[in-house]
Each structure stands twice: as structure tokens, then as C-alpha cells.
Amino acid sequence: MRGIITFALRQPILVVFLTFLVGIAGVVAYFYTPIEAYPDVTSTRARVIVQWPGRSAEEVEKFIVLPLTQAFSNIPRKRSIRSISLFGLGVVSVLFDDDVDDFFAQQNVASRLSGVDLPAGASAYLEPPYGATGEIFRYVLKGARPIRDLTALQNWVVRRHLLQVPGVADVVTFGGEEKxxxxxxxxxxxxxxxxxxxxxxxxxxxxxxxxxxxxxxxxxxxxxxxxxxxxxxxxxxxxxxxxxxxxxxxxxxxxxxxxxxxKPRLGTCGLNEADDVVQGIVLMRRGEDPSTVIPLVKQKIVELNTRFLPPGVQVVPFLDRTELVNTTVKTVLH
Incomplete structure (x- = not known):
């Protein structure tokens, strides 16, 4: 301690300069460090969803889940494998160590998935990397058109444009009818x-x-x-x-x-007085900042309403996490 004090007294200009640099670094960190109101603390995960229509849970377990589990069993830095077998549906989740990034997990699972010979009629889907707090935006598609047309616009126009927004992992459709x-x-x-x-x-x-x-x-x-x-x-x-x-x-x-x-409907989606609507849920990629992603989503929705959607059809947001995030951050900072 005496040596540090002696050095500071002998080199005052250097000490003042270093103090100035530390102050500048603190100011930059204060303004540019991203703040996550609801951080995702879940483990890195890669999930494979396989649909095999008309097949029992036992068949899905035997011909889908077990071959996938065996193929994923020797992935490096894997911690555990969990699976669910339902009627016509199989879900296999691979959990990794905490310090594994999503790109490593997705790449390894995708490479092993391509080598699995699935039965005829089965389709596999690798879920995008998003966590439990990834839901940031919800909207409905409104217009004086049949519900089938609105569903087609959601799947072929709105969803494709929103997936182009940086930071968006997926856009999930609820409700509607598929023509x-x-x-x-x-x-x-x-x-x-x-x-x-x-x-x-x-x-x-x-x-x-x-x-x-x-x-x-x-x-x-x-x-x-x-x-x-x-x-x-x-x-x-x-x-x-x-x-x-x-x-x-x-x-x-x-x-x-x-x-x-x-196609046969398994349910309907309603909002307020409307009994049958087409709803979209925007999911954010893990590690992204919602304060950056949400404004880009809003900008894309304005572009959709003005340029791409037919007259009379509009994307109407009804749930936005911006106010919740801002209120939480304000509470923490004050």
C-alpha cells in the first residue's frame, strides 16, 4: 500500500490521466451497456419438433423419439436430453452446459438431425433459439375479408416480413383457418x-x-x-x-x-368482442435487447400496413412489452 501511495505522489500527471480514462470508460458504459429487464437465465437448449400425423404416442416414441435421442447422445458439451411423445407429435430437447452459445448448440443438433432417417410422412423442425421471456409483441390481423384470407396473409406476407427483423427468432400464428x-x-x-x-x-x-x-x-x-x-x-x-x-x-x-x-380446426382465437381472429406472436432471439428489437418490429409493421397488405387489411398490435420493460428499468435505476 505504501508503494502505491509513493508512486501516485511521484507521478501525479499519470495518475490524473488514468483517472480521467477510467471516468470516460464509466460514462460510456453507463450510456451504452444494454439493460435487460427480464434476463433469460435458462440453459442453452436446442429443441427438435417432429410431426407424424395420425400416429400413436407409442409409434412416435419408437420410430421418432428413440432414433433422435440416440443420434443426439454423443453431442459434445451436452448435459441432458429430454423428450415428449404425444399423438402425432414428438419433441426432443437437448440441454447444454451454461457457457455454450446458441450457435454451437443449433449447429450440432442440426447436423445430427440431417443424418436421422425419419419414417415417411414425418417432418422435423428445429426450433429457433428463444427463451421463456422471448415473447415481446402480439398483434391481430383485421380486415373485411374471410378468415381464410387473413390466415393466408399472415402466413405468406406478415410472418415472412417480420422474420427479417434483426433479433426476431420466430413468429407464431394462433387462430384462423388454413385454406x-x-x-x-x-x-x-x-x-x-x-x-x-x-x-x-x-x-x-x-x-x-x-x-x-x-x-x-x-x-x-x-x-x-x-x-x-x-x-x-x-x-x-x-x-x-x-x-x-x-x-x-x-x-x-x-x-x-x-x-x-x-383443415380441421383444433380451436379458435378471440380478442375482446371478436370471437375468431388471426393472432401473431413475435418471439425474440436469446441474448437480444428488447428495447432495440421492439422498435424495429413496429417499424416493419408500419411498412406492412402501408405497402404490402391489401386495402382494408391492417396489422393491429395489442400487446407490447416496451412499457413493461421501461417501467422495470426505471424502478431499478431509481
């Missing part, structure tokens, strides 16, 4: 033409594709040949050829009718 084209077959007509439902399904599968061709060269020019066969409207589906009976074509419209319908 589908439904073929209602007449069993009497099927029996009359000696056809089965499988024949119709195979015919629709063969018709709903684009086929690549070759190139035709004429002089200095080349023309690309391709077959366009994707079904776009009801008439296209009705005119799909199933088979021939005595040189007479049998179309889909010969054995049934095509209507616009929706």
Missing part, C-alpha cells in the same frame, strides 16, 4: 367406374407437378422446354384425368366435386 381444396368423392360413381379413392389420390399427385424438359436450339437462340402442371384453381383439379374406360376419359369431376374448404 385447402377438398375433393368430395361420390362412392356410387366410383363403384360405377370401378375406381378407388387411391386411384384419385394418385392421379392428383401425378398432375400437381412441374416437369423440366430440354433445350431446343434454333440458330443462335435456345428455347427452354418445360411442362407446367401445378394445380391453381378448382377447374384445374376437376379436369385431372384419372383413367380411361373404353377410350372415354374419366376426370375427377366425373366421380365427385371440388370445393374450397379448410
Amino acid at each position: 385447402v381444396y377438398e375433393v368430395q368423392l361420390n362412392p356410387i360413381l366410383l363403384d360405377a367406374y370401378d375406381l378407388t379413392t387411391l386411384d384419385v389420390v394418385e392421379a392428383l399427385s401425378r398432375a400437381n407437378i412441374n416437369v423440366g424438359g430440354d433445350v431446343i436450339e434454333q440458330g443462335d437462340q435456345a428455347y427452354v422446354v418445360r411442362g407446367v402442371g401445378l394445380l391453381e384453381k378448382i377447374e384445374d383439379i376437376e379436369n385431372v384425368l384419372i383413367t380411361l374406360r373404353g377410350n372415354v376419359p374419366i376426370y375427377v369431376k366425373s366421380v365427385g366435386k371440388v370445393v374450397v374448404s379448410a
